[in-house]
Amino acid sequence: MDEMSHKGTSRRGFLRAGLAAGGALTALGTAARASGPDPLITEVQPWASQLGDGVDVAPYGMPIRFEEHVIRRNVEWLTAETASSINFTPLHELDGIITPNGLCFERHHGGAAEIAKSDWRLMINGLVETPLVFTFADLMRFPRVNKIHFLECAANGGMEWAGAQLNGCQFTHGMIHNVMYTGVMLKDILAEAGVKTEGKWLLAEGADASGMTRSIPMEKALDDCMIAFKMNGEMLRKEQGYPARLVVPGWEGNMWIKWIRRLEVGDQPWEQREETSKYTDTMEDGRSRRWTWVMDAKSVITNPSPQAPITHGPGRTVITGVAWSGRGTIPRVDVTLNGGKTWFPARMDGPSLDKSMHRFYYEFDWDGSELLLQSRAVDSTGYVQPTKNQLRAFRGVNSVYHNNGIATWWVKPDGSAENVEIS
Amino acid sequence: MDEMSHKGTSRRGFLRAGLAAGGALTALGTAARASGPDPLITEVQPWASQLGDGVDVAPYGMPIRFEEHVIRRNVEWLTAETASSINFTPLHELDGIITPNGLCFERHHGGAAEIAKSDWRLMINGLVETPLVFTFADLMRFPRVNKIHFLECAANGGMEWAGAQLNGCQFTHGMIHNVMYTGVMLKDILAEAGVKTEGKWLLAEGADASGMTRSIPMEKALDDCMIAFKMNGEMLRKEQGYPARLVVPGWEGNMWIKWIRRLEVGDQPWEQREETSKYTDTMEDGRSRRWTWVMDAKSVITNPSPQAPITHGPGRTVITGVAWSGRGTIPRVDVTLNGGKTWFPARMDGPSLDKSMHRFYYEFDWDGSELLLQSRAVDSTGYVQPTKNQLRAFRGVNSVYHNNGIATWWVKPDGSAENVEIS
Numbered sequence: 001m002d003e004m005s006h007k008g009t010s011r012r013g014f015l016r017a018g019l020a021a022g023g024a025l026t027a028l029g030t031a032a033r034a035s036g037p038d039p040l041i042t043e044v045q046p047w048a049s050q051l052g053d054g055v056d057v058a059p060y061g062m063p064i065r066f067e068e069h070v071i072r073r074n075v076e077w078l079t080a081e082t083a084s085s086i087n088f089t090p091l092h093e094l095d096g097i098i099t100p101n102g103l104c105f106e107r108h109h110g111g112a113a114e115i116a117k118s119d120w121r122l123m124i125n126g127l128v129e130t131p132l133v134f135t136f137a138d139l140m141r142f143p144r145v146n147k148i149h150f151l152e153c154a155a156n157g158g159m160e161w162a163g164a165q166l167n168g169c170q171f172t173h174g175m176i177h178n179v180m181y182t183g184v185m186l187k188d189i190l191a192e193a194g195v196k197t198e199g200k201w202l203l204a205e206g207a208d209a210s211g212m213t214r215s216i217p218m219e220k221a222l223d224d225c226m227i228a229f230k231m232n233g234e235m236l237r238k239e240q241g242y243p244a245r246l247v248v249p250g251w252e253g254n255m256w257i258k259w260i261r262r263l264e265v266g267d268q269p270w271e272q273r274e275e276t277s278k279y280t281d282t283m284e285d286g287r288s289r290r291w292t293w294v295m296d297a298k299s300v301i302t303n304p305s306p307q308a309p310i311t312h313g314p315g316r317t318v319i320t321g322v323a324w325s326g327r328g329t330i331p332r333v334d335v336t337l338n339g340g341k342t343w344f345p346a347r348m349d350g351p352s353l354d355k356s357m358h359r360f361y362y363e364f365d366w367d368g369s370e371l372l373l374q375s376r377a378v379d380s381t382g383y384v385q386p387t388k389n390q391l392r393a394f395r396g397v398n399s400v401y402h403n404n405g406i407a408t409w410w411v412k413p414d415g416s417a418e419n420v421e422i423s
Numbered sequence: 424m425d426e427m428s429h430k431g432t433s434r435r436g437f438l439r440a441g442l443a444a445g446g447a448l449t450a451l452g453t454a455a456r457a458s459g460p461d462p463l464i465t466e467v468q469p470w471a472s473q474l475g476d477g478v479d480v481a482p483y484g485m486p487i488r489f490e491e492h493v494i495r496r497n498v499e500w501l502t503a504e505t506a507s508s509i510n511f512t513p514l515h516e517l518d519g520i521i522t523p524n525g526l527c528f529e530r531h532h533g534g535a536a537e538i539a540k541s542d543w544r545l546m547i548n549g550l551v552e553t554p555l556v557f558t559f560a561d562l563m564r565f566p567r568v569n570k571i572h573f574l575e576c577a578a579n580g581g582m583e584w585a586g587a588q589l590n591g592c593q594f595t596h597g598m599i600h601n602v603m604y605t606g607v608m609l610k611d612i613l614a615e616a617g618v619k620t621e622g623k624w625l626l627a628e629g630a631d632a633s634g635m636t637r638s639i640p641m642e643k644a645l646d647d648c649m650i651a652f653k654m655n656g657e658m659l660r661k662e663q664g665y666p667a668r669l670v671v672p673g674w675e676g677n678m679w680i681k682w683i684r685r686l687e688v689g690d691q692p693w694e695q696r697e698e699t700s701k702y703t704d705t706m707e708d709g710r711s712r713r714w715t716w717v718m719d720a721k722s723v724i725t726n727p728s729p730q731a732p733i734t735h736g737p738g739r740t741v742i743t744g745v746a747w748s749g750r751g752t753i754p755r756v757d758v759t760l761n762g763g764k765t766w767f768p769a770r771m772d773g774p775s776l777d778k779s780m781h782r783f784y785y786e787f788d789w790d791g792s793e794l795l796l797q798s799r800a801v802d803s804t805g806y807v808q809p810t811k812n813q814l815r816a817f818r819g820v821n822s823v824y825h826n827n828g829i830a831t832w833w834v835k836p837d838g839s840a841e842n843v844e845i846s
Binding site: 047049051058064066067070083093096099106107108111123137143146181235317318347349350361363 | 468665
C-alpha cells in the first residue's frame with residue numbers, strides 16, 4: 001500500500017496505467033483485444049445501418065433494457081408485509097447528486113396510499129386564529145420554492161450498530177434519496193391561519209392508513225419546512241406522498257409526513273408512538289435519547305463497493321461516493337485506502353447546496369493490492385463524521401437509529417469488495 | 424388591467440382573494456362546498472382505513488395513474504417517420520428546473536440506436552500525437568464532473584418564424600430539457616491523444632444510422648464540453664445516446680452528438696450536411712448565417728399557457744415559467760400582463776447555474792379580465808430577449824432555427840389561454 005502513488009500521478013503515468021497507446025483502428029485499453037483489429041471499429045455495425053426506435057415508443061420514457069438491474073431493492077426478511085417495508089436506493093449505480101424518481105428510497109407504514117388531487121385536503125387547526133382547510137387548488141395559489149434536499153431514514157445503517165453487515169451500500173446506506181422539491185413554504189400556509197402566541201409545536205398528520213403523526217417545533221416549521229407537491233420537476237410519486245408531503249430539510253425522513261392532511265398547532269409536543277417507542281435512540285442504560293431529529297454528517301463510498309467491484313484491474317481507478325449533513329453543506333470529505341492510517345482529501349464536485357447530497361471523487365493508481373476503503377465527511381459546522389466505535393462508546397448498541405459512523409469496504413486483489421468492521 | 428393590484432398585495436388581501444376563512448371541519452376556498460361539511464374531512468376515507476401498495480410493486484418506480492397525461496408528445500404531421508421525429512417535453516406540467524428523464528425532449532435522425540456498453544468504442548484520430556480507441560471501461564477511469572445544463576434544439580419554436588402558432592408551450596418551446604450530466608471532460612480525453620498544434624477543429628461523429636457529424640471549434644471542446652454517460656444520476660436513456668454522448672453546454676442540441684463513436688481532430692471545419700444545408704439560418708436575401716451555435720437567452724411562461732388554463736377563477740394567481748441562456752446565467756426575467764405596456768420583475772427561484780434552466784414566478788391578484796402574458800429574459804451578459812418582430816426585421820422569415828423571440832399567451836376571462844402574436 002505504501003508504494004502506491006497518489007494525487008501527484010503525472011498525465012503520462014495516467015496514460016500508461018489506464019490506457020495503452022497505439023495506432024488508429026486498434027482497440028486499446030484492454031489487453032484481450034490488443035492483439036488484432038477490433039470488429040467494432042473496422043466493421044459496420046447493425047445500429048449504424050438500420051433505423052433505431054422512433055420517438056413514439058415510450059411517451060413516458062424508461063431506462064434501456066441493459067440497465068434492468070438498476071432498481072430499488074427490498075430486503076425480504078426485514079418486515080412481514082411489503083406494505084410496511086423499505087425499498088433501498090441503488091447508490092452504487094448512481095453518480096452526481098440527483099436521485100431519479102424511479103429509484104428513490106421508499107418506506108411505508110401502511111402502504112402507499114392513492115389519493116387524487118381532488119380528494120386531497122389539508123386542515124390547519126389547534127392554536128390558530130382561523131382554522132382553515134385547503135384544497136390542492138388553494139395550495140397552487142401560494143408562492144413556490146425549489147430546493148434540492150436529501151431525505152434519509154433515521155434507521156439508515158441501523159443493522160450495523162451491533163455489527164451485522166449487509167453486503168452493499170444499497171442496503172447499508174440506501175435509505176436516502178436526493179431530489180429537487182417544489183412546494184410552498186410551511187410558514188406561508190401557517191400565516192394564513194395565524195399561529196397564536198402560545199403555539200410552539202406542530203403536529204403533522206398523514207392521510208394514509210398508518211395515521212403517521214409527528215411533532216415538529218414551531219421554530220423549524222417557520223424556518224425551512226415546505227409542503228411539497230413536485231420532485232425533480234414532476235408531481236410526487238404515489239409512494240412519496242402524492243399529491244403533497246411535508247419536507248423537513250436535514251431532519252429524519254419519518255418526520256416528512258406523506259399524504260399530509262392535517263397540521264395542528266399546540267403548546268407542547270404530542271409524544272406520539274412514532275416519536276416515543278419508535279424513532280428514539282435507546283442508550284446503554286435503557287433510557288432513550290429524544291428529539292434526535294437532525295441527521296448528522298455522513299458519507300459512503302459508492303464505487304467500489306460490495307455490489308460494484310473494480311472490474312478493470314490495476315491502474316488508474318476512480319473512487320466515488322456521497323456525503324450529506326442535516327446541519328448544512330459538506331465542504332470536505334477525506335478518503336483512506338488503508339483503514340484510516342493515512343487520509344487524503346477527496347475532490348468535491350457538483351453543486352454544494354444546503355442539506356443536500358454532495359458528490360466526491362478520489363482518483364488514484366491502484367497497484368492491485370488489498371484496500372481498506374473509508375470516507376469521512378466534515379460538514380460546514382466543522383463536525384467530523386465519527387467512527388462506529390466512537391458512536392458505540394457514547395450510545396451503546398441498543399439503538400437502531402442515527403448510525404452515521406464511518407463504513408469500511410475491504411477491496412481484495414481481484415477487485416471484489418466486502419463490508420467489514422475494523423477496530 | 425390598470426386596476427389590478429400587483430406585488431404590494433397585503434397578506435389579508437391574499438387571504439380574501441385566494442381562500443375563504445371559516446371554522447374547522449368546513450371546506451374553504453371553493454364556493455361550491457362552502458355551504459356544508461366536506462365528507463373528505465368529516466368521514467374516514469378508504470386510503471386511511473386499508474393498506475396501500477407495498478414497496479415491491481415497482482422496483483423501477485413510475486408516476487401515479489392520475490398523471491398518465493404527463494408525457495412527451497410528438498406532432499404527428501411533422502415528419503414522415505417517427506425515427507426522424509421529435510418528442511416534446513411537457514413544460515406546462517413541470518416545475519423547478521430538473522426535467523425527469525422519462526419526460527426529456529428527444530430528437531432522432533435515424534431512430535434511437537441500441538448499443539451495449541461492451542459494444543461501445545470511442546476513437547480519437549486525425550491531428551493527434553497518438554490515435555486512441557477507448558472502451559467504456561477506459562472512460563470510467565477518467566475524473567468525472569457533474570453539471571446541470573439545458574439542451575435545446577436549434578429548431579425550438581421554428582414554426583413561429585412565419586407566424587404559425589401551435590397551441591401549447593410543449594410544442595412551441597418543448598424541444599428542451601435540463602438535467603444533471605455526469606461525465607468526463609472532453610479536454611481530458613483529448614489530452615490522452617495529444618492534440619497537435621495545427622488541430623483547431625473537432626469532428627464529432629455518432630454511431631447511429633444517421634451518421635450524425637458536426638464540427639466543433641477546439642476552443643469550445645477544450646473549454647466546457649463533456650463526454651457524458653449519466654443524466655440525473657442514472658445511465659443515459661437509450662434515446663439520449665446510451666451509453667455516451669457529447670455535451671456542448673449552451674450550444675444547439677444537434678451538436679451534442681449521441682452514441683458518440685469518433686472524434687477527429689482537423690485544421691478546419693468539415694462543412695458536413697448537418698452544418699450547411701441544415702442548422703444554418705437562411706436570411707431574407709437567401710444567404711445563410713453560419714456558426715450560429717450558441718442558444719441565445721429565451722424564456723416562456725409555462726403556467727398559465729394554452730395547455731394549462733387558469734381553473735381556479737379570479738384571485739391570487741401564480742404565473743411561472745423558465746428561462747435560459749447559452750451565454751451564462753439568467754439574473755432577471757420580466758413579466759407583462761398587458762402585452763408589453765408595463766413590465767414587472769419576476770421572482771427568480773432555485774439554483775442559478777451556468778447554461779442551465781432557471782425558474783421564475785410572478786404572483787398577482789387576477790381580476791378575471793383578459794391578459795396578454797409575456798416573459799422577457801435578461802442574461803448575465805446583459806443581453807435582452809428580443810421580440811419576434813425584432814428578429815424578423817434582422818433575419819426575415821426564411822429561417823426555422825434560433826427563434827428566441829418573446830411568446831404571447833392571450834388569457835381570456837374564463838382562464839383559457841391561446842398562443843397569439845401581437846404587433
